Amino acid sequence: MNPCDDPLELYRRMLLIRLFEERALESFSRGLVYGTTHTAIGQEADAVGVVSCTRPGDVIVSNHRGHGHFLAYGGPAEALAAEMMGRATGVCRGRGGSQHLHWEDFYASGILGGTIPLAAGMALAERERSAGAVVVAFLGDGTLGEGVVYESLNLASLWTLPLVLVVENNRYAQTTPIARHLAGSLTGRFAAFGIPVEEAETTDVLEVRRLTQPRLDAARAGEGPQALILHTYRFSAHSKGDDTRDPAEIERYRMADPLPLHAARLAASEVERVQREVQQDLERAFAAALAAAPASPASLTPALGSTP
Amino acid sequence: MNPCDDPLELYRRMLLIRLFEERALESFSRGLVYGTTHTAIGQEADAVGVVSCTRPGDVIVSNHRGHGHFLAYGGPAEALAAEMMGRATGVCRGRGGSQHLHWEDFYASGILGGTIPLAAGMALAERERSAGAVVVAFLGDGTLGEGVVYESLNLASLWTLPLVLVVENNRYAQTTPIARHLAGSLTGRFAAFGIPVEEAETTDVLEVRRLTQPRLDAARAGEGPQALILHTYRFSAHSKGDDTRDPAEIERYRMADPLPLHAARLAASEVERVQREVQQDLERAFAAALAAAPASPASLTPALGSTP
């Protein structure tokens, strides 16, 4: 689906994420989904703004809160819903679930930080392939607690890898506010490794795009890793329930909701049409996922593919 | 033996390290020592300058290249030599060997970086004990490759721990020059975590002391972790042999040898006396170590002390 610079299309993608996540939470409440999930409601502008700047062949490395990145990338909503519902038609055959997604050049995992060296390795492979692809890796503020992130920054910088690190600073690691988990500064963490870094307090998808494009271009041009820090907020709980944040704080951030912010630029009729279309698409996607056969134990293959 | 600000005494300690290390290497060549070792020849001013500023009760956390730190701390040369020779009288009963030393409040281990969270934890314990002790941890430039170091910096800074990190930048990790293993800047690595940092290109023990004292004072005063980066050089090979560095480079750095540099401030007769004394002390120490009984398998206790 990428790249894209049509404002209406950007809105559609953000809405797709918003409504997907709402349905996902509702499906949980209704017992249609087993397990857990982390939704990105409120952070849609990051996912769509960044991913819409990528080119086909670019690689996206996502994390536990990855539905938004996945949908922004153009991953099929039906296969994502099916994956969360443990269906055979799930994007990973029901094995991965919400946190472990892979589709085309998109990868996500639930081990915080452990994906960052992978992203650096992918960037190394892509650089040598000389198709000019770039790797974009998303990580949360909390993930900066993990040491392997710094090992990766050092390696990526030393080796001038085409890697763009996007920190979605939603101000919390699970329930822990950033002041309690992060010393020093977010930008300093990248500067220390000689990685150019920019930050912005924004939920505007166009602003995110404006910030992203030069980072991607620089990485693609062989200037090495780049970092972008997006100060944002999630409106939903960390996971399914259990929100310990001050409701007044949440309300305050809701005033910068990326969807109405961007919708205000578009014709109301277009917005309504897109809303209808996305609703219908998701209706279909969730219904199809629900109707699909559960993943069957008969589909379990061995853990090693190429046994001698 | 610490603290100390008598210039002659500082010289004595540096000389003790230098001659100990030379004897150690020689003992290896003569087959008296089994295993491996990393000597600190050339880096004596770091060990002595820093450790001489500590107070009794302060904790020293050292690394694979730890003989100098150990001797600067006042650790017994005989027990160190005995440890390296696998004697029952070794400081760790012959179990630890050259890289794994513990004596009073001194700890060292051969896993690079893994000691830094330990140092932070010790600092936490010391802070709560309110005896005002500080933990000083030595690490090499190469050790900044390890992710757990950054986890520790973050924690130490968040929790304002009385920890002083001393980076001995001898410009190499084993055979790898710093430009090939470290991106960005040394100071940036600490600044990123809000840790005050100073650096100096020096092999002058008095200069090291001038830089160290305020760091220790600040940490002791509750200002949180502090970092000191000492750009130095080792004259000896990384380990026993196998030096891939340009001999001309080594010669260049030898011109800043910390021993003659500091000796020039002292009366020649005093220097000679100290040289004689240290020679004799080491003669005795190595002879006693050599004469001691080898560690005996009968001394092997179980790995768990308090079995139910």
Added chain:
Amino acid sequence: MTTVLESLNRALHECLAESPQVRLLGEDVLDPYGGAFKVTRGLSGAFPARVLTTPVSEAGIVGLGVGMALRGLRPVVEIMFGDFVLLAADQLVNHAAKLRWMTGDQARVPLVVRTPMGGGRGYGPTHSQSLEKHLLGAPGLRTLAATAAGDPGALLKTAVLLDDDPVLFIEHKLLYGKDLMAGGDEVEKLPVGDRYPAYRLRVAGAPPPSLTLVSYGYPAELALQALKTLAFEHEVFAELFVCTQLAPFDTGLLKESLALTHRLLTIEEGTRSLGWGAEVVAGALEAHGAGLRAGRVAAQDLPIPAAQALEAAVLPAPDSITSAALALAR
């Protein structure tokens, strides 16, 4: 009735109350959240200065715990999910476990690392594992597992307050909500061993056992169901050892039973290969000599899938235990 969760939570309260040396560290352990599985609920309220919420730094906080322990504290570190414990594997094996011995028995590391393992909740491949098998057998590290058959709180308290060596303390997510086993009339329970006992369970009034089951943690609950099914539906009488000390494992525990049954079945939730059961079986065979038969019930050698039907197929269940037991008893 007390649940395993309540028992553990109370024990932590008591540890903090009884010893000023105790500190608690972990991700998101503060109230009102009280930890991802609520084991630390109420602790930060009662002991604000001694309960520390941490960044997402598993190696770092375990290392901090080692350092604290070396300098006289008794830290308890929570790893939010057991799946992340391998991030601290080096800290556990190369630092915590070795320091006492490698310093010639000078240093002490009274550290407890607690973590919930296990599947059955659909959390998928990185949040459902039982990874303790990768750390068992590290010299100097004791591994304990909570069980509803014993007193998990007392077990934890002993480890925290009395043990001078590092302990990896395994909990199971599905065990938290279980009530502690009452001394019911259906099943007889006999504690064996001292500080970290095992529990020997038999159907009350059953004839001498012809089969020895050995398990720990949540799978022991499944084994207990199988024990009853075997007795009541198949007239096969087994006895079940629910162990709390997984490593070092004391084979002597099973001696008397195996001398009677000559048949050993281990039940665990970790994947089968190189699991805990391997050590139990190998140790038993060495001690027992010829004549022993043995089997192992464990998870299939696969990652734990997210989908419910797949997860159920991969993990052990009472049925699979019962059939393995019957195959062995025959």
Added chain:
Amino acid sequence: MTTVLESLNRALHECLAESPQVRLLGEDVLDPYGGAFKVTRGLSGAFPARVLTTPVSEAGIVGLGVGMALRGLRPVVEIMFGDFVLLAADQLVNHAAKLRWMTGDQARVPLVVRTPMGGGRGYGPTHSQSLEKHLLGAPGLRTLAATAAGDPGALLKTAVLLDDDPVLFIEHKLLYGKDLMAGGDEVEKLPVGDRYPAYRLRVAGAPPPSLTLVSYGYPAELALQALKTLAFEHEVFAELFVCTQLAPFDTGLLKESLALTHRLLTIEEGTRSLGWGAEVVAGALEAHGAGLRAGRVAAQDLPIPAAQALEAAVLPAPDSITSAALALAR
């Protein structure tokens, strides 16, 4: 004569020459140093763009290898000492090993992580261990071990060039200098299995064996000495399986031999508890049924001490193998 070191070094040359996908990463791997144990000597000279020396970042470089492998390369990562491999345990178990399966068999991770294990050189507690036991049994990870009884270079080449799954490749420091076993006349050698064979060794012309020895890596050299001592000094005839694939371990390999001997002795250098031998013994007992006797020779459950006499007391030796074998044969 070719040493194990030469064989491995040559294989890496060939891998780089034969496949443009191969990359080599590790600490201090560049010439003229050529790696701490010289396994990578000459490679950076011949393939400067494809041999990368790295910072001291074990988790990072293994993770990089995983990412490279996911995108079509065939990386070989060297961990300088096996003692440091636990720093990469999460990368190996939760990333490398899982990715293929957890993505529904979509992704591929053709990564080889090579590392030297083992003691006998006085390097002390953090530079002498055989830690592979902590990684065996992770679903999706194959563990291989070089042996002088086979062709270690060919083994490595197969893993690097042909295997699409991640491989942990164990070398032993004391094996590097050994000559590859010639098809001598004192000992007969029969390869068993296909891609990653085991080698079945007997004293030439000996009567049918009464004891099955199973080992790998350097301890297999000690076991071979014991095999000869048993035959020539005690008239006890054993056969020795030297395995190259440690995990997943195929018990079927031993079936025929155990049917004959009913006696199994495993020999490894890792510490005893929860070691590789536990799986071999447990698997053999399950497959074999009653009548099997077994023993394990391994390192004592202690850290590896630095002092020579202590280290020798902790590690297995030909004598301890011989006596364990005699005890079992009786």
